[in-house]
Amino acid sequence: MPINYYIFLAVTLFCIGVTGVLTRRNAIIIFMCIELMLNAVNLLLVAFSKMHYQEMVKLNPTAGIDGQLFVFFIMVVAAAEVSVGLAIIVMMYRNTHSVDVNFLNRLKH
Amino acid sequence: MIHLVWLVPVLPLAGFLILGLGRNNLSKALTGLMGSGVILASFVISLLIFLEVKQEGFVPVTVSLSEFINAGKLQIPFAFQVDQLSTLFLLIITGVGFLIHVYSTSYMHEEEAPHFARYFAYLNLFVFSMLLLVLGANYVIMFIGWEGVGLCSYLLIGFWFKNLEYGNAAKKAFIMNRIGDLGFLIAVFWMINQFGSVTFGEVFAKAQGTPIAVLTGITLLLFVGATGKSAQIPLYTWLPDAMAGPTPVSALIHAATMVTAGIYMIARSNILYTLSPVTQTVVALTGLATAILAASIALKQNDIKKVLAYSTVSQLGYMFIGLGVGAYTGAVFHVMTHAFFKALLFLGAGSVIHAMGGEQDIRKMGGLKAYMPVTRWTFLLACLAIAGIPPFSGFFSKDEILSAAYAKNPVYYAIGVAGALMTAFYMFRLYATTFLGDFRGTAHQKDHLHESPSAITIPLIVLAALSVTGGLIGMPEVFVKNGHLLEHFLEPVFAASYKIQQAEPAPASKELTLMAISVGVALLGALYAWSRFRKKPDLAEATGFGKVLANKWYVDEIYNAIIVKPLDALASFFNSFFEKNVIDGLVNGVGRAVRYGSRQIRLMQSGQVGGYVLLMVIGMVVLFLVQIFFKK
Numbered sequence: 001m002p003i004n005y006y007i008f009l010a011v012t013l014f015c016i017g018v019t020g021v022l023t024r025r026n027a028i029i030i031f032m033c034i035e036l037m038l039n040a041v042n043l044l045l046v047a048f049s050k051m052h053y054q055e056m057v058k059l060n061p062t063a064g065i066d067g068q069l070f071v072f073f074i075m076v077v078a079a080a081e082v083s084v085g086l087a088i089i090v091m092m093y094r095n096t097h098s099v100d101v102n103f104l105n106r107l108k109h
Numbered sequence: 110m111i112h113l114v115w116l117v118p119v120l121p122l123a124g125f126l127i128l129g130l131g132r133n134n135l136s137k138a139l140t141g142l143m144g145s146g147v148i149l150a151s152f153v154i155s156l157l158i159f160l161e162v163k164q165e166g167f168v169p170v171t172v173s174l175s176e177f178i179n180a181g182k183l184q185i186p187f188a189f190q191v192d193q194l195s196t197l198f199l200l201i202i203t204g205v206g207f208l209i210h211v212y213s214t215s216y217m218h219e220e221e222a223p224h225f226a227r228y229f230a231y232l233n234l235f236v237f238s239m240l241l242l243v244l245g246a247n248y249v250i251m252f253i254g255w256e257g258v259g260l261c262s263y264l265l266i267g268f269w270f271k272n273l274e275y276g277n278a279a280k281k282a283f284i285m286n287r288i289g290d291l292g293f294l295i296a297v298f299w300m301i302n303q304f305g306s307v308t309f310g311e312v313f314a315k316a317q318g319t320p321i322a323v324l325t326g327i328t329l330l331l332f333v334g335a336t337g338k339s340a341q342i343p344l345y346t347w348l349p350d351a352m353a354g355p356t357p358v359s360a361l362i363h364a365a366t367m368v369t370a371g372i373y374m375i376a377r378s379n380i381l382y383t384l385s386p387v388t389q390t391v392v393a394l395t396g397l398a399t400a401i402l403a404a405s406i407a408l409k410q411n412d413i414k415k416v417l418a419y420s421t422v423s424q425l426g427y428m429f430i431g432l433g434v435g436a437y438t439g440a441v442f443h444v445m446t447h448a449f450f451k452a453l454l455f456l457g458a459g460s461v462i463h464a465m466g467g468e469q470d471i472r473k474m475g476g477l478k479a480y481m482p483v484t485r486w487t488f489l490l491a492c493l494a495i496a497g498i499p500p501f502s503g504f505f506s507k508d509e510i511l512s513a514a515y516a517k518n519p520v521y522y523a524i525g526v527a528g529a530l531m532t533a534f535y536m537f538r539l540y541a542t543t544f545l546g547d548f549r550g551t552a553h554q555k556d557h558l559h560e561s562p563s564a565i566t567i568p569l570i571v572l573a574a575l576s577v578t579g580g581l582i583g584m585p586e587v588f589v590k591n592g593h594l595l596e597h598f599l600e601p602v603f604a605a606s607y608k609i610q611q612a613e614p615a616p617a618s619k620e621l622t623l624m625a626i627s628v629g630v631a632l633l634g635a636l637y638a639w640s641r642f643r644k645k646p647d648l649a650e651a652t653g654f655g656k657v658l659a660n661k662w663y664v665d666e667i668y669n670a671i672i673v674k675p676l677d678a679l680a681s682f683f684n685s686f687f688e689k690n691v692i693d694g695l696v697n698g699v700g701r702a703v704r705y706g707s708r709q710i711r712l713m714q715s716g717q718v719g720g721y722v723l724l725m726v727i728g729m730v731v732l733f734l735v736q737i738f739f740k741k
Contacts, residue, residue: 022723101718 006047013040027089027099031082038078046071110157111170111191117154117199118240120147124233132226140222141214144229148210148236152203155196162196163598169193171246171310178249185307190246194602197441197595198243198373201448205365206236208568212456213357215564216463228268232361235261239366243373248297248307251374255293255338258367259286265362266354278353285347289337293374296330303327313380313605321385328381328388331374332395339371340422341399341429346665349418356459359414363421364452369444372425375432376441376602383435383606393433393517397524400426402662404531408538409651409658412469413458416539420495421451423528427510430525435610436513437603438596442583443506445595449579450494450503453572457488460561460569461543466554471539472648476548480558483566485544487573492540494576496533497631502580504628509583512623526627533634541642549646585624587617 013036020033049067056063089099096103124147128140135143161167169192177187189195210232217228238257245251260283267279300307303323304315316324335341340348348368352359362368375382375392382389400423407419424447431440462469464481478485494501497508507529515522548555560566584592591597600607641647651659660666713724 018726022719022726025719104718 003051010040010044025100027101114189114191117151118237120151121233121237125230128226129230132223135226137222137225140226145210148207152207155199155203159196185249188246189244193599195243202239202365205448205452209357209361212568215562231264265358266351275353278350282347282351285344286337289334292330292333296327299327325385325387328385335371339368339425341395345422352414360452360455364448372428372444376437379437379606383609389433396426396429400528404528406661407535409655413471417454431510434513434517438599439509446502446506446579449575450491453491457484460484460565471542473550474543475546478544481560487569490573492536496635505580505583530630530634533631534638537635537638538642542646545643587620
């Protein structure tokens with residue numbers, strides 16, 4: 001498959017994520033949109049890695065697939081981040097009985 | 110002994126620090142002892158150095174104390190130069206300075222102890238600065254001393270600073286000197302640029318091959334410095350005003366320190382001046398003009414110290430004539446004899462003022478000879494010396510300058526003799542009005558008339574002896590073969606210049622004629638003044654041309670009108686317009702702009718998370734666009 005398809009898909013996913021973060025007020029949905037952006041970038045990383053691997057392996061048979069492996073590490077870190085993020089949302093709900101981010105503007109006081 | 114030369118300036122510096130810092134705790138007796146003692150110690154060391162320098166075959170020594178300025182190729186060490194010229198000045202400064210210190214212990218006795226100590230601290234600092242000036246082995250060290258004496262003259266002229274007029278006189282001296290110092294400073298920079306060094310030896314060695322135009326520029330700028338320090342036209346007006354200081358300070362400024370600095374500097378740089386004839390002519394003409402102008406002003410002054418002040422300016426003019434016509438030895442000789450008799454005149458004047466209870470107007474004196482015999486006789490001897498009557502010291506030095514002037518240009522000589530006539534006249538007018546005739550002061554003053562105590566009279570007697578005999582070390586060739594000991598002593602310093610000049614000595618008969626003329630003229634002036642003012646002093650206000658002279662040719666008024674007033678006007682314009690509208694407008698405008706801007710930007714901080722995120726996304730998009738479209 002040409003690399004362009006992957007790029008279009010990733011850009012679309014990223015834009016959906018951005019739009020979601022900008023327009024929604026529900027903290028959980030915002031959180032999901034952030035994950036969407038992260039994974040759009042992840043997808044791009046895998047796609048480019050695969051493309052370059054096909055080129056490189058012709059020149060150098062010992063070339064590895066480090067790029068694709070790296071994605072797993074990112075996923076692990078993302079999972080850890082999700083747990084922190086969800087914990088914040090839970091704490092926020094306990095305090096305000098809501099997950100509406102606009103309630104957070106009282107942080108400024 | 111020569112390697113201990115650093116002690117000579119360090120001792121007065123130590124005296125300054127101790128007296129200055131301990132002024133509230135020291136008794137007057139201790140202060141006087143300490144202040145004079147350090148100068149005496151310096152004098153003794155100078156004398157020992159002199160004995161060493163005097164020996165045949167002495168080679169000038171440079172005593173390097175430490176590094177001072179090291180920048181790239183430029184090396185300016187903190188070094189002292191010991192040779193015949195600097196040693197001679199050391200003796201004059203410390204010797205005459207010591208006598209003035211001793212005199213001051215009595216003269217200033219009415220001051221309170223802290224002020225008494227402050228006075229002596231300043232005096233010591235003054236002597237220190239002057240010693241630094243003459244000992245420095247390069248122009249930068251000389252400049253430090255040069256600035257030091259300027260500062261000390263300011264401090265001492267304004268010693269009684271509660272009197273506003275005295276404070277103004279101090280400021281005038283300081284500012285006038287500063288104008289001259291700028292010339293000196295530029296000359297030093299030029300020298301660094303041209304020769305890559307400011308050390309005397311190196312500069313003089315390289316001067317021979319330098320273009321005349323450059324040398325003329327450098328020497329003229331140095332001369333500007335000298336006109337400030339040594340009170341020549343156009344920067345002389347500070348010296349008569351410097352009378353505001355205590356009388357011994359005037360003696361110190363006029364005789365031992367300060368005004369001789371310019372002469373010393375030019376004598377030191379003699380080779381530079383010899384190589385640039387244009388500057389020499391300028392120096393000689395300035396000296397001539399100053400000698401005549403100041404002498405004419407002195408004719409009509411009625412303040413005892415003012416007469417002496419203008420006579421100093423006039424005598425300094427003679428020294429510059431000597432320098433200008435290449436008679437360097439004569440100029441230095443005149444510095445020396447002038448130091449003796451001018452110190453004596455000022456100290457004598459101080460003694461008179463002391464007896465008169467602060468009165469300085471000679472019209473209110475008269476007949477003092479009966480009350481103050483020592484002061485009177487020493488004053489008379491000094492008058493004879495300054496008038497150039499043989500065999501007193503002034504005759505020999507002045508005659509040497511005048512005969513050199515004749516060899517250069519007979520017109521110089523004629524004007525010089527006219528100045529000598531006036532000198533004799535105003536000195537004897539001063540003497541006759543002060544000491545002869547009847548007493549014209551109040552009865553109260555008359556009761557208080559007394560001879561001064563011995564701390565005052567002893568310096569007077571010593572200086573009188575020096576004024577009488579000081580000229581004998583410079584006997585002209587026509588009187589005594591090889592009699593000019595001073596010339597022989599100073600020869601190594603001026604040898605290079607004299608080799609270039611190659612002036613042939615005037616025939617003996619001619620020299621005797623010239624001498625006879627100048628002595629005759631001086632005697633004429635002295636006798637005329639004596640006979641005219643002995644019985645009937647000149648009490649009336651001056652009229653006609655005399656009034657112009659009494660008002661000092663209105664030079665101060667002219668300076669006021671063409672320099673001070675326009676500057677004042679400019680300053681007040683800047684104060685009222687530029688300061689208020691432009692400077693204040695700028696400063697306040699910046700403040701107002703910041704306040705307005707922040708009020709607007711504050712609105713963006715709404716607390717809406719969505720808004721922040723939107724801004725963040727916009728920012729990222731902009732960064733992307735910049736990255737894509739403006740990448741080179």
